[in-house]
Amino acid sequence: MRNLAAKDLYFVAVKMFLRRKNTLLIIKDVFGDWDLPGGRIRTNEFATPLNKIIERKAREELGLTIRYTLGQAIVFMRHERRERSLHKPVRIFAIGFAAHWTKGEVRLSSTHSEFLWVPLSSLRPQQYFTGGWLKGVEEYLRLTRKPADMDRAQAISIINQHIQNPNLKKHLLAAEAVMRRLAEHFGENADEWALTGLLHDVDWEKTKDNFPEHTLMAERILTEAGLAPHIVKAIKVHNWHHGIAPETLLEKTLFCVEELTGLITAAALVQPSKKLADVSVESVLKKFKEKSFAKGVNRDIIAKAPDMIGLSLEAVTRLSLEAMRSISPELGL
Numbered sequence: 001m002r003n004l005a006a007k008d009l010y011f012v013a014v015k016m017f018l019r020r021k022n023t024l025l026i027i028k029d030v031f032g033d034w035d036l037p038g039g040r041i042r043t044n045e046f047a048t049p050l051n052k053i054i055e056r057k058a059r060e061e062l063g064l065t066i067r068y069t070l071g072q073a074i075v076f077m078r079h080e081r082r083e084r085s086l087h088k089p090v091r092i093f094a095i096g097f098a099a100h101w102t103k104g105e106v107r108l109s110s111t112h113s114e115f116l117w118v119p120l121s122s123l124r125p126q127q128y129f130t131g132g133w134l135k136g137v138e139e140y141l142r143l144t145r146k147p148a149d150m151d152r153a154q155a156i157s158i159i160n161q162h163i164q165n166p167n168l169k170k171h172l173l174a175a176e177a178v179m180r181r182l183a184e185h186f187g188e189n190a191d192e193w194a195l196t197g198l199l200h201d202v203d204w205e206k207t208k209d210n211f212p213e214h215t216l217m218a219e220r221i222l223t224e225a226g227l228a229p230h231i232v233k234a235i236k237v238h239n240w241h242h243g244i245a246p247e248t249l250l251e252k253t254l255f256c257v258e259e260l261t262g263l264i265t266a267a268a269l270v271q272p273s274k275k276l277a278d279v280s281v282e283s284v285l286k287k288f289k290e291k292s293f294a295k296g297v298n299r300d301i302i303a304k305a306p307d308m309i310g311l312s313l314e315a316v317t318r319l320s321l322e323a324m325r326s327i328s329p330e331l332g333l
């Protein structure tokens with residue numbers, strides 16, 4: 001019989017690329033090696049969902065207060081390391097998940113001696129990592145620094161080709177501002193997120209009476225115009241009718257916040273002044289509960305924000321209101 005243990009054994013691990021604003025968390029083990037949070041799957045975890053295993057590792061390595069939104073598996077790594085206890089190298093196949101810090105502080109356990117939130121802009125992976133971890137972190141940086149392939153002037157010109165209604169254009173400007181503000185909050189690429197908000201309903205005028213077609217037409221228009229596929233996809237999945245679960249933080253954020261701009265606009269229009277300056281976070285949250293107010297606004301989608309992007313309704317409303325106020329003149333509110 002073949003000796004599997006000696007010949008073909010790989011450890012399987014789950015790793016986390018944990019982002020906080022524009023930084024990435026790396027941790028140093030007691031042997032002095034830098035690593036990503038996460039680790040090997042135990043034999044008794046064969047049936048455990050991977051996100052639960054990551055939760056366990058995060059609790060063990062980063063302490064009990066840390067909270068994050070888990071994204072999708074984005075990088076697969078094969079790393080060989082010398083195992084001190086076995087006195088021989090072991091091979092690890094690791095699945096790297098994107099994750100975004102939401103709250104809490106890192107409290108290392110006794111297996112790690114140091115942690116760093118390294119700014120992504122200045123991160124030189126070879127300074128910390130070797131082998132498969134190095135390749136993995138390089139791949140992560142490559143993936144998260146994707147260009148949008150379109151500038152704002154081009155986006156505005158596409159919008160003008162497809163939209164006449166001035167209120168719809170204002171909705172797009174509001175979504176642009178809100179997405180920019182949230183990107184800043186999460187430490188994501190603000191220009192790219194703003195562009196996603198700006199273009200998200202480019203086909204609405206032509207599809208508003210045919211909801212199943214909404215964003216499919218946008219997908220065609222924007223793909224043809226050369227917009228980066230990850231932005232096109234975020235726009236496509238924001239129409240919940242398609243039933244495609246949003247995966248990336250960009251997709252999730254657009255999905256649950258763009259409806260909120262409608263509620264904030266309606267909350268301004270019932271003020272005597274009709275100004276955003278007179279709208280408070282509390283008043284928007286109150287209107288959120290009044291189902292008869294601005295009936296067209298889909299509350300169920302907005303209510304997913306805490307789960308999907310780790311922001312309370314209060315926080316997401318505050319950031320969105322702030323963002324919309326910053327362009328009051330353009331919105332006429």
Ligand SMILES: [Fe+2]
Pocket residue numbers: 171175200201258259
């Ligand atoms: Fe929209």
